[in-house]
Amino acid sequence: MKCYICGSESNIQREGKVRDSLKINILECKDCGLVFLDKQETDDEYYKASGMRKDFKNSVEVLTLNQNLSLTDNERRIDFIKQNFSKDINLLDFGSGLGHFLILAKENHFLNICGVELEERVKSVYFDHNITLYENLDYIQNDSLDVVTLFHCIAHIHDPIMLLKKLSEKLKKNGKIIIETPNANDALLDIYKNKGFSNFTYQKCMLYHFNKYSLYQIARKSSLDIDFIKHIQRYPLSNTLYWLNNNLPAGQKYWGSIIDNKNLQNAYEATLASIGATDTLFAQFSKI
Template sequence: MQLEYLKNCPVCDKTSFSNYLNVEDYTVSHKEFTIQQCNSCNFLLTNPRPTEDEIGTYYQSADYISHHDEAKDMMSKIYISVRDYTINQKVKLINEFSSKKGSLLDIGCGTGNFIQAVQKDGWQITGTEPDYGARTVASTRVGDSIYEGIIAPQLTEKSFDVITLWHVLEHIHQLNENVTWIKDHLKEDGKIVIAVPNPQSHDAVKYGRFWAAYDVPRHLYHFTKATMKTLLDKHDLAITQILPMWFDSFYVSMLSSKYQAKKMGLLASFNTGLISNLKGRSGENEKINTSSLIYIIKKK
């Protein structure tokens, strides 16, 4: 498997890195990958990493459940049950900051559960999904509005009121090119919603190299609040609000405990998730610090 090494930081373009953490790919290959930290802006990235042409191999697993709808085991049953609840919360969130039900693009829509719910709520939806199987399921759910990627010619002239990336930005090889495209296709008063794991959360610190949300090598980047702001500033985008994703701390803690102890400690992982949420519950943007964070973003 060919790996590529990034010589320049995607956020600040500097060239000096330090090794931050070695993490195993617990889902597919069980190989170890290195997370490095930029010595200038502190951005965390998986480096070296599989090339864009070869990364698909690391998604070929029944355990990668965001691309599947089958509830085959306890973890997938928990994931799907929570997903159905959080989808309704996501739709509610979109409606809270939108004055009208206009056009929405969901990048990395998976099997289409979220955009189906948004469509039923009255939005005009478009989705992208690189995984063929997931894209086929999504297309069946919502129609023919699902494309392989944002470079689809059908999207060239389109602009959107809302663009969402639910746990997607950390997977994208061409980071700056994608953020530029997103800004260029966002209406002037539109909003971007980005949800990513938070490596500064209590559960991330506790589990360390066993923290499931590092998810190497599929997660190419590991955003803190500071480095997310630096990236968005670079593209003349501004964070208007940071919100918690309460359920992620429990799910991630359950997986992390399984990776660490070779078995799932339900009570201990529930307690870790609860503490993580309690420690990260402050209502101020600067202090929200849960396992995953939602960033609401606008043009400057």
């Protein structure tokens, strides 16, 4: 099977399984490092019908942890936007989901904001918060946006290069595309080779896992300038240790109060980043 990015047919099958579709294999390109699924079973209708949420009936406990992490993530993202852009920018969040990031952006006085999201049942959330929501990019004028964000979205897109080209058309000159996506070289996969994690992290809706090089390549093939690609660590050390000990998620709930603190998290992130093994990539690209 050809690699989406470089066209190579040289690949290996990765350890682990796709937790919601055991008939799908996980492949890794031996040339560019892109990790991809050998079958693509999702389409627009899947997302419109809330397919991703229906496939994972998490416990209240795990949902609460995910909501807490989402708030922390969005606060970090808003801090980055505030530090680098003025509050009068025209900002689009592509794949905006339940609107948590945009709601927080509005609370921080970013008023020229909108989202693109397929899921039908979230429309009322945007209406209640008076935030503009589009179903697709056709409703957005070319050369009208300053910033486009894609938080944990690009991995779900069948043709991410085509999408980035379309988003670039919507940007003003020197406009920015900000991407956050899971790192294919996560330490739990590449270093610790944790079986529980490798059987948990892959989902049929996540078609690609990028490393720094493969993410760089899709930006280059989309005719975008690469401002930076950084390694960041979303999950704390307690989560990693819990995976290693129990082969289960949510370690921060059980061990976080004992192990985690800001200084340790910063040191842990810096150590993983130095070897390219954080759980997440954070990138900014510019329209040329």
